[in-house]
Amino acid sequence: MSFPPLREELRGLQPYGAPQLDVPVQLNVNENPYGPSAACVADIATAVAEASTTLNRYPDREFTELRTALAAYLSRDTPHGVVPEQVWAANGSNEVMLQLLQAFGGPGRTALSFAPTYSMYPEYARDSMTRWVQGRRAEDFSLDLDAARALIEAERPSVVLLPSPNNPTGTALPPEAVGVLCEAVGADGVLVVDEAYGEFRRSGTPSAVELLPEHRNLVVARTMSKAFAAAGLRLGYLAADPAICDAIRVVRLPYHLSAVTQAVALAALRHAPELLGRVDELRAERDDLVAWLREQGLRVADSDANFALFGTFPDRHAVWQGLLDRGVLIREVGPDGWLRVSVGTPAEMATFKQALTDVMEEGPA
Structure with a gap:
């Protein structure tokens, strides 16, 4: 065996990651282009300073x-409300998903x-030594409910991962899909609706959070990285x-959320109206x-993201x-022939449109 003694199925693989390049217009990782205000930054700085006075102590591991x-x-x-016992959080929705697996x-x-769908899902399965099964979406990237239910009933998965809106297509699940598929999964599994981009959904598209009282096997995941303009914070969470939540506590690492992370997330939530204002x-x-x-x-996929x-x-x-x-970075992702562009400021979108027009008319520079 060659050094280092890596697991055989990991040999030759490259780590996940979109290119991080210093270019004028960065539209490749779906960040919110609008940063926090001076008042929000000041509140975060105060919260971090206060948390720093107790860094000699471990943080609240239950982040109550x-x-x-x-x-x-x-x-x-949701009209039903959510209580703290239904909530779990970790360092980004990536860690939330890995803990679920x-x-x-x-x-x-x-x-x-x-x-x-999101390219990290099979990696979560791989890293947790879970068998991975992948069905297909329809030509328009929607989900065929009958086919989805049939595949779930045939494979009997313990975890079903369904982003809504979907990444990289932006497609939202129809409201009836969650109930149908929760029933198909049954008591032997959990259905995870990944709403990382949920705040961007179009008017009239409900959140799966509304359905939590009806389905004990439903998990709804969110993140503060996108709509909250806090990608650098690394805070993801779920409701279930x-x-x-108690089951996830068995696999979490001790004190996995630092005191600083908790303080910054609380400060950001205090400024939710502002951060979500755009x-x-x-x-x-x-x-x-x-x-x-x-x-x-x-061709453009319908997008709720x-x-x-x-x-x-x-x-x-x-x-x-x-x-x-031409100074514009987007993402080469999705099915062959497709590209994904994040929504930026009006100025950034104008630059992107001009650059794409030039590329399509003139070819690569």
Whole structure:
């Protein structure tokens, strides 16, 4: 065996990660382009200073105050309310997902999703030694409920991962899908609705949080990285039956949320109206972007997120490179021929549109 003694199935693999390049217009990782205000920054700085006075002590490993604040925030999306015992949080929704697979997946168990979808899902399964099964979405990236239910009933997965809106397509689940698929999964598994981009969903599209009282096997995951403009914070969370949260506590690392992380997240939640204040603008900018791309004769997936998947190109890498040569970074992801662009400021979108127009007319620079 060669050194280092890596697990055989990991040999030759590259770590996940979008390119981090210093270019004028960065539209590749679905960040909120609007940073926090001076008042929010000052509140965060004060909170960090206060937390720093006790860094010689371990943080509250149950992050009780933060769970209470997150429950209050989630309660805005459901008439039933959410209590702290239903909330769990970790270092980004990535860690939340991995903890779910550690708790409910593992050897002899199966995780399932429907492609195209978030490319980290099979990696969570791999890292937790969980068998991975991947169904397919329809041509328009919607989910065929009958086919999805049939695959779940055939494979009997312990974890089903369904992003809504989906990444990289932006497609939202129809409201009836969650109930149908929770019933298909049954008591032997959990259905995870990943609402990382949930705050960007179009008016009239409900959150799956509303359905928590009806389905004990439902988990709804969120993040503060996107709509909350806090990608650098690394705070993801979920709402579920308290028994699911208790199960995750078995696999979490001790004191996994630092005192500083908890303090910053609480400060950000205090400024939720401000941090979320640009969401309506970003939704409008997204809809304008989708319409413009279609006017160029391109195919564009319907999007409830803060990005658009568009194509198709015989050589998408050449288009991606042509945009990069013009100072615009987007994401080469999704099915062959497609590209994904995040929604930025009006100025950033104008630069992107001009660059794409030039690439399509002139070819790569």
